[in-house]
Amino acid sequence: MKTIRNIAALVLVLVLSLSLVAATSADVVYRTLDEIKASGTINIGVFSDKNPFGYVDENGEYQGYDVYFARRIGEDLGVTVNYVSTEAANRVEYLETGKVDIILANFTVTPERAEKVDFALPYMNVALGVVSPDSRIIKDLSELTADDQVIVISGTTAEDYLIKNNPEITLQKYDTYANAKNALENGNAVAWANDNTEVIAYALQNEGYTVGIPSLGSQDTIAPAVTKGNESLLNWINDEIKALAAENFFHKDYEETLVDTYGLDYEDSLVLEGGGAV
DSSP states (O other): OHHHHHHHHHHHHHHHHHHHHHHHHHHOOSOOHHHHHHHTEEEEEEOSEETTTEEEOTTSOEESHHHHHHHHHHHHHTSEEEEEEOOGGGHHHHHHTTSOSEEOSOOBOOHHHHTTEEEOOOOEEEEEEEEEEGGGOOOSGGGOOTTOEEEEETTSHHHHHHHHHOTTSEEEEESSHHHHHHHHHTTSSSEEEEEHHHHHHHHHHSTTEEEEEEEEEEEEEEOOEEETTOHHHHHHHHHHHHHHGGGTHHHHHHHHHTHHHHOSTTHHHHBOSGGGTO
16 A cells, blocks of 8 residues: 555656646747747847837838847848837737747836846947927926826836826827827927937937937936846847957947938947947
8 A cells, every 4th residue: 555655646746747847838938049040030029110220111121220230130040030010018028928039129128127028238328318399398307387298108218217207297108109209290298208319319300309308317228138038049149249249230230220310429329339348
């Protein structure tokens, strides 16, 4: 009887162990570096409407600063890049569900996001900014009245910052950059708060608008992100960013994709080479 009980106990332990392995496997939604290479394709989430960082041109091709980097990742991995159009509010979800392998969509590093995804080394500096019509340039948030509304994109650091630090400000939330721009131009709100790179570009490209607040809150960085726990892909991206510094890759990226918008004055303040180590 004792022997039978021992065998039964061992069988139970084995069944529980297999169940745990199965459950753990089911929870893993990401593809490892080797799996990506074996498939021949990598899925990278980028914006499709945020010129000049990620957008679709008149020929239906993805272009922009983030896309330039994504293209190089595909080349160095020896795989084809499948660009997945994403919105700001979907970036974390797309990683958590395995819809993409990497997010390259102006993803600002924050402690809250780092609890849900794994960020690689940064490749760009960023802060928040506020753009408004020349008829009423907002130079400080204290100038806003109770009737004023500010445009934000859902899922962005601008939304998080204003909700946390200025809950008295009424926000107009939009899912896409195109809708946010249309709202500003239609006079639906007095200002638009977003990454300073975005609002600076908007003011440079659209006469009649000024960035009255060029830096709001802390200075942050933009980095690639992968699904939580995908260490093989994360380590490869970090090594790639370090290696690309030898050729000043991100400065070249800036000069190919951003210089027409920002000029050369912003290059050294925005670009990070080697994750900021150089």
